[in-house]
Amino acid sequence: MQKNEENLRRKSRQILFLIIIVLILIAVPTYFWIRNSNKYRAIQEKSRMSPVIMVPGSSATKERFNELISLLNKDTDKKHSVLKMEVYNSGKISYNGTIARNDNEPFIIISFENNKDGFSNIKKQASMLNDAFGKLTDQYYFNNFKAFGHSNGGLIWTYWLEHYYANYSDSIKIKSLMTLGTPYNFAETSIKNPTQMFTELSKNRDKIPKSLNVFSIAGTENYDSDGLVPEESVQAGKYIFQKRVNHYTTMTVTGDEAQHSSLPQNKQIVKMIEEYLLDNRVPGNPNNKRASNLDNNNN
Amino acid sequence: MLRRLIRGMIKLNKCSFFRVVRQTLSMLFPFALLGSFSQMIYRAFLSQNGLFYNIAYLGDWVPDWLMRDLQAAFIGVSRITFNLFGILVVYAAAKYTARIYHRDSQLAGATGIIVLLLIAFRYDHAAFDHAIGFNWRLLSTQSMLIALIVGYAIGQVYRWLGVERNFQKTRQIISVRDRSFYAMKPLVTSIILAIIFTYILNFGLLSKVLRGVYSQMVTVGQNNQGIWLTIAGTALITLFDWLGLGSVANSGAVLSGGPFASNLSYALQHGSAWNIPHPFFGGSLYNSFANFGGNGLILALTVAIIITSRTKGQHQIARWTLVPTLFNSEYAAMVGFPIIMNPLYLLPIQLLPIMNIIIAAGAIALHIIPPTPYPVLMGTPGPLISFVASNGNWWVLVFTLALFVLDVWCFIPFVKIIDHFDQELSLDSSEVDYYAKK
Structure with missing residues (x-):
């Protein structure tokens, strides 16, 4: 009996000893890993880069925003550098252009080989957007960004916010989202006929970050449509964002170049982007607070 | 005194309800062990926040489809065992x-x-x-x-x-x-x-209320900046766990939110954890110093049993549960020893975490160790959590190990009492099988 008991305890102690050795073996790689990852976090935290990430609509390519970008760059001394990414169906990502070293507000365009319309494609595109976004966070250090989507691009962003953003929300803040002629209820002219996509987007609205500022811009050629997207469908966005996000602002532009596909180069809209989406331009822009504070600290 | 305590325990055990509870828990131990093991494997190896997933870069070299299938399988096993327990x-x-x-x-x-x-x-x-x-x-x-x-x-x-x-x-x-x-x-x-x-x-409402109270306590106890609220919350959580009303999903919670974020951001900006805005943030204190094997310092208890116990059953359970408990999946140990509804363990599992939090807060106040604001991977073994959360500060590691040894030492007398109790129980006539007697 006595011997049996001794055996029992010896065996347990051996296991305990083994566990302690395992613990030490774990501790060593963990030490290097945390050092490394906290270093990365520190660089990211101190980074002043705040890119504008743009997603074009269906049937559009990565060249979609060229005109818009040249208009935006015309108005400033500090030219924004441009990086164009295209995600292929195979998962491969191609890169065009570079982000200049001293550019704190680069434009990054993420486009997709599969640029078709329809909810099932939008889901696929959101997942592709997420792949590209993941690559961006690996290669560039930034702790906040601004999102811009034309047409279906706005839907892709919204779907991404609801399904993927949570993975990044601890370390990367999305400051604002601007959507341009985005058909939140596709081609329906009334929310009494909700599309499946609209229903799903509004069902998951509580996953959208509360601190976000959303600007939804509609164009109208006549009194109810921009020639392609009904104004009602753009306005349906309020059922997704209103009472959820920090500010939800809608604006409607009319007149020259208010047609759906000319919206990105509409002069009024260029002004709105400068005023509401970009940092460091107009003193009244609430988005500037953080950036200008940092500037003062550095002086 | 000890005799009286044990006699009281035996009397309690004669009470049919407690008898049934112990028999039930003993019978269900294999299932709890299965659940704990698969929970541990999921948390530490397969989850994106998991320890081994990151330090072994599993995401980079394990094919995606294999990862997804494994995740689904282990989530399945642990959910089925725990959610239908x-x-x-x-x-x-x-x-x-x-x-x-x-x-x-x-x-x-x-x-x-x-x-x-x-x-x-x-x-x-x-x-x-x-x-x-x-x-x-x-x-x-x-x-x-x-x-x-x-x-x-x-x-x-x-x-x-x-x-x-x-x-x-x-x-x-x-x-x-x-x-x-x-x-x-x-x-x-x-x-x-x-x-x-x-x-x-209205059981549905009852369970909802209990659940609400529990998660509220977790928020208060593990995600609050006031130390006294943390202590109260921690005590209530362990009480609920002891009663069998605790959730298995909670332990080793990944921290986020207000005070945690501002602490982390300060530490990253200044490259050091000293002087962060909320040095006594409850979530960090709890996670780093009162979480050796989940709520109630179960890992310290397991080690105490391995060192002192003379009972075969306790040793067997300690050996089986040591690995999952090490990685903070302690439910198997709660069921196996058992800790749930076991009056002898209520006192230490309630008081020791509180003692740890107070000692750690004191050490931080006296600038013996820095606070621990950095994020921690899921499934990090309890005694290493503070080391990780202080960005690899060796003093914190030494301090935590000392605290752990102190906890083990405090558990030892309780383990001895349980041993006495088990011996008395095996001599007790009512343990003899009814049919075997015939």
Whole structure:
């Protein structure tokens, strides 16, 4: 009996000893890993880069925003550098252009080989957007960004916010989202006929970050449509964002170049982007607070 | 004093409810162990926040499809075992209660399952749902107390309405048929009682309230900046865990949110954890210094048992549960030793985490160690959490290990009492099998 008991305890102690050795073996790689990852976090935290990430609509390519970008760059001394990414169906990502070293507000365009319309494609595109976004966070250090989507691009962003953003929300803040002629209820002219996509987007609205500022811009050629997207469908966005996000602002532009596909180069809209989406331009822009504070600290 | 305590314990154990609880937990230990192991493997190896997932860069070299399948498999096993644990509990509790009174224990167990499902059934959805809807909370580990009480009550119904017989040896068809007819009366009574009680007590709401209270306490205890609230929250969480009302999903919570974020951001900006805005942030204190093997320092208890216990059963359970407990999946240990509803362990698992938090906060206040604001990977072994959360500060590691040794030392007298108790129990006549005696 006595011997049996001794055996029992010896065996347990051996296991305990083994566990302690395992613990030490774990501790060593963990030490290097945390050092490394906290270093990365520190660089990211101190980074002043705040890119504008743009997603074009269906049937559009990565060249979609060229005109818009040249208009935006015309108005400033500090030219924004441009990086164009295209995600292929195979998962491969191609890169065009570079982000200049001293550019704190680069434009990054993420486009997709599969640029078709329809909810099932939008889901696929959101997942592709997420792949590209993941690559961006690996290669560039930034702790906040601004999102811009034309047409279906706005839907892709919204779907991404609801399904993927949570993975990044601890370390990367999305400051604002601007959507341009985005058909939140596709081609329906009334929310009494909700599309499946609209229903799903509004069902998951509580996953959208509360601190976000959303600007939804509609164009109208006549009194109810921009020639392609009904104004009602753009306005349906309020059922997704209103009472959820920090500010939800809608604006409607009319007149020259208010047609759906000319919206990105509409002069009024260029002004709105400068005023509401970009940092460091107009003193009244609430988005500037953080950036200008940092500037003062550095002086 | 010790004698009296043990005699009191034996008396308590004579009380049929506590007896049934211990038997039930012992029987369900393999299932809890299975759940804990798969939870541990998921958390530490397969989750994106997991320790080994990151330090071994599993995401980079394990093919995506394999990763996804493995994740699904291990999530499946741990969810099924933990989220439907109540069904096993009610079966075993009803069975062992009926067996005390020599009633048909298997049918009592089966009745228990039906009754628990009736209680958990969503009557408000009965009319217009084709699928069967349940309040899943009532079936999971966090309603174990309810399942135990229900099982015990069913056993009592069989005691009053069933027939005393030796059901062990029935092989013939006729006697099985007889046997099933004997069960008719207690079965129908149990079901009627279940429906009546469901309407009186509203179990769905009850479980919702309990769940709400528990998660609120977790928020207060593990995600608050005030140290006193942290202590109160921690004490209540361990009390709930002890009662069998705790959730398995909570331990080793990944921290986020207000004070944590501002601490982390300060530490990153300044490259050091000293002088962060909330040095006594409860979540960090709890996670780093009072989380050796989940709520209640179960890892320290396991080590204490390995060092001192003289009982074979305790050693076996300690060995089996050591690995999952090390990675903060301690539920198997809670069921195995058992810690749940075991009066002798209530005091240390309540007080020691609080002592740890106070000592650690004191050490931080005296600038002996820095605070621990950095994020920690899921499944980091308890004694290493503070080391990780201080960005690899060796003093913090030494301090934590000392604290751990102190905890083990504090547990030792309790382990010795349990040992005495187990020895008395094995000498106790009521432990002798009824049928073996004949």
